[in-house]
Amino acid sequence: MSRFFSAASTPAPSSSAMECALGGREFAQYLRVHLPDLPERVTEDVWRALPVIARAFGHASGHEAMPVIDQELRTFVRGLSDLTGPPEEQARTHRALGRSAYLHGIGPDLLQSAYHAGARFAWRRLADVARTVGATADQLYGLTESVLATAEELSAHALAAYTDLSHPDADIMRGERRRLLRVILAGNGAVAPEVLVQAARTAQWTIPASVACVVLDRPWEAERQLSPPLDPDVLSDLHRPEPLLILPGPDRPGRIERLRRGLRGMRFAVGTQVPVQEAAQSLRTAERALALLRNGTFSDLDHVRCDDHLPALLLLSDEHLARQLVGRRLAAMDELERDPRERLTETLLAWLTTGSHAQAAVRLRLHPQTVRYRMRRLEELFGRRLHDPAWRFEMELAIRADRLLSRFGEGPPGGTAL
Incomplete structure (x- = not known):
């Protein structure tokens, strides 16, 4: 749950509880205070929804001793509301649950159904608390995603351990x-x-x-x-x-x-x-x-x-060739200072991809006169080549390769950093 409630969200100012409840670990603590019996209640929900599991484990409510898997199911539910524990510890816990299921004769489909049911019942109770403290619709959606993702990840560990035991030659x-x-x-x-x-x-x-x-x-x-x-x-x-x-x-x-x-x-x-x-x-x-x-x-x-x-x-499938293309096609800009070079390259790419001064101005959010001025400067540098379709295609490739190359290592000579 801390995965979700650590996301940036603005608390509802009308709820002072929200301020302490939507901070990840703080929310987990809030749940422990307000839903101290969450694992027990959800485990009972799972037993009622899947009576075949209850029969297999000889489960009975009241003061009778709970089987080992019952305690591990409780640990699973507790993990849904507090994900602050180390992933390796969670994995070991649920692998143990998978092994217990195998030893008690529970099939893998039924084991997975128990996880799905546990996630469903846990979400209902957690959502009630989240709504009480003023969670937004986006936060409730994130809560749903978090619970389902957790159940899926933990059930994968349980099923992996189950498979190891069910196949003697694993x-x-x-x-x-x-x-x-x-x-x-x-x-x-x-x-x-x-x-x-x-x-x-x-x-x-x-x-x-x-x-x-x-x-x-x-x-x-x-x-x-x-x-x-x-x-x-x-x-x-x-x-x-x-x-x-x-x-x-x-x-x-x-x-x-x-x-x-x-x-x-x-x-x-x-x-x-x-x-x-x-x-x-x-x-x-x-x-x-x-x-x-x-x-x-x-x-x-x-x-x-x-x-x-x-x-x-x-x-970038061949970095050497990409650098050669950039170096040759942009050589006319080598004598320019960095800032003017970047502005002209940006304008040229916008013009190449839109096909007009006006659309390039819209894309760059510039006044059309500014784009026309820059295009005149580009005509001074490249001349009639600006109207050669083959050259324009290669220039667009060169500019895009230059942008990619500039993100790592030493860029090509005079490379841009757009």
Whole structure:
């Protein structure tokens, strides 16, 4: 919950409780004071909604002893209202819950249903409190997102532990999946279909219509972190210097967001979406995007999805050639001071993309006369080339490449910093 209530929101001035309630940890404390029995009440809701679980655990209300999983369900509900604990501790708790479910004969679908029900009931009670302290509609929406995201992340840990116990040869299966990952990447379109089908069958993996490769920014430190909660169909090799995932159906709603939450702040790049046979190509684009993410080209992002940045990746696919293009096309501006050069380059790009002085003025929010003056200066520098379609195309590429290159490292000679 602290994820949501740490977001910038203006408290309602009519509620003094709001001032102490919407500050993240303060809100968690507020919940503990005003809903001290939240875990117990939501756990009872889950038992009533899913009586088969109650029967499996011999649950009874009153003074009878609660089973181990009952206490862990309470811990889960408490985690929904206070996310200030270390992620590793939360992961261990819910992996223990998954193991308990297996030992008590609860199936994975029912286990997941318990998480969904717990999230639903917890949200209702938390929303009542949020409304009481004057939460806005946006804050209630954020509360919903936070509760659902938390339940999804924690249930992934529980299901992963459940799977480990339900498959006696879980280590063997993980090895088969890593081997399948290597088979897919080694192929580059040349793997015989029957080899891919056999490897997928052995790894119990359904071949999807499309995949994307994902590379992580740094090694996954197993001695300090548990494995991230990933969707069951994701292939992974976290032991590489740059850990690697193969993500089926990356365009599914919420797929990338779930991955981002599971990786808990680690930067990553998602390669192009391709057929399985072209996964090696997706890996190359992901590696290139990760390099650009590291050197500052995408400085405002914690992850890059290549399909959303194809022009930038194309322009910077060969940095040497990009710098050559910039140097040659913008050479006429080399003698200009930095500020005049930036103004002229900005105006030229606006004119190239809009096709007219008037539209360029609107885009730049300048007086049309200012744009006409700058265009006369550009005509002095470039002459009749301004009216050559091929030259204009190359100049637009050069300016855009110059902008990208200026975000990291040493820019090209005389490079702009637009």
